[in-house]
Each structure stands twice: as structure tokens, then as C-alpha cells.
Amino acid sequence: TQLLEQSPQFLSIQEGENLTVYCNSSSVFSSLQWYRQEPGEGPVLLVTVVTGGEVKKLKRLTFQFGDARKDSSLHITAAQPGDTGLYLCAGTTSGTYKYIFGTGTRLKVLA
């Protein structure tokens, strides 16, 4: 089973700080997605990265796909309490239709 390891597992920071979440694998992924999940709800898609080396920005969130398409990162600038949630990376490897999800990073931003 391919694995997507996320780090850190938990992160508690003050409002205004910057942070980076990592998603790593030994497998090559055809694309990677990042989701955010709030308590009592299903995950909601933030972004999809497809090309190795691709960088996408969503307001204060910056997503990067590794050159070898084995890893990805999510950087949040000037975190706000509304960024609190569980962040999940997910992807499929070439030739399969299975989704693999990362282990998740639980972020808490304190006001």
C-alpha cells in the first residue's frame, strides 16, 4: 500500500505566524490534492497540483508539488483562526483509480 506521510501531525500556533505542512511519499503521484476538514463535516478541496514543480496560490495559502511528484507542501502566511482545521493531502498513482490520503495535519490557530 502506498503511503502519504504528513508532518507535522499536530500544530498549534498564534495568529499571524507562518507555517508549512509537508506531504511525502516514496511513490510517484499523477496529481496531488489538498483538502481541509472541519469537525462534523467531510473534507473540502482546496487545490489540485498536477505538474512537477507546480506552485499554486490561494490567498494566503501556497501549494507546491515536488519536481519528482513524490511530495507536496502547503505554506500558510499570517495564519488566522479561520485556518483551524484538519489538512489532508491525497492523490492517485499512475495507472490506478484508487485514492490515497495522507495521515492528516491538525492545525489550531490561536487568536
Added chain:
Amino acid sequence: EAQVTQNPRYLITVTGKKLTVTCSQNMNHEYMSWYRQDPGLGLRQIYYSMNVEVTDKGDVPEGYKVSRKEKRNFPLILESPSPNQTSLYFCASSLYSGGNQPQHFGDGTRLSIL
């Protein structure tokens, strides 16, 4: 409103009593999937379906069955539930299979098997 609807949202039951969790989507999506979410393990795919009458195993299919007789519905069946199937379950759909398609998730079903 575009949505994925799961029922029930909560269920407490006993070992061995067959149960079905329903999932329905109104977006005409081809790809549907079931996941379970357990602390520290993230979401793990149980089964997926690429279209009507086409289903395949995910990473943790043991103890589960699915069917896809209509495009909109994808029920998850536990024929003989056991306590290790206590978990939070999510159904998801996307327009078609492919890692660059956004998955739309239901709000989850919390199952407790005693």
C-alpha cells in the same frame, strides 16, 4: 444544491446485525467512493466505482460490500459488522475517475458496533 447525502448520520448497533449506509449524489458524477476515517490513519478507501456496475476494491475492503445499480446511488453494506468496523465513514463523488478531479464528500456517518 449539489450535494452528496449519506444516511444515517449516526448508528449504534451490535455485532453481526447487517446494516446498510446509503449514499446518493445529485451531480451526475461517474466516480463514487467510500472511505473510513480513524484517528491517526487519515482516510482509507474501502471501495470505489467508476460507473454503473463497475466497482473495485480500495485499500481496506474486508468486511464490506458495495453495489452500483444506478449512477446516483452507492450503498455500503456491512453483512456481519464487527467492533473493528467502528469508525467514521464518508462517501464521495467526482465527475469522473482521475486524480485531478475534485471529490465532493458527504457529511459522514458515525458507526459504533458493540
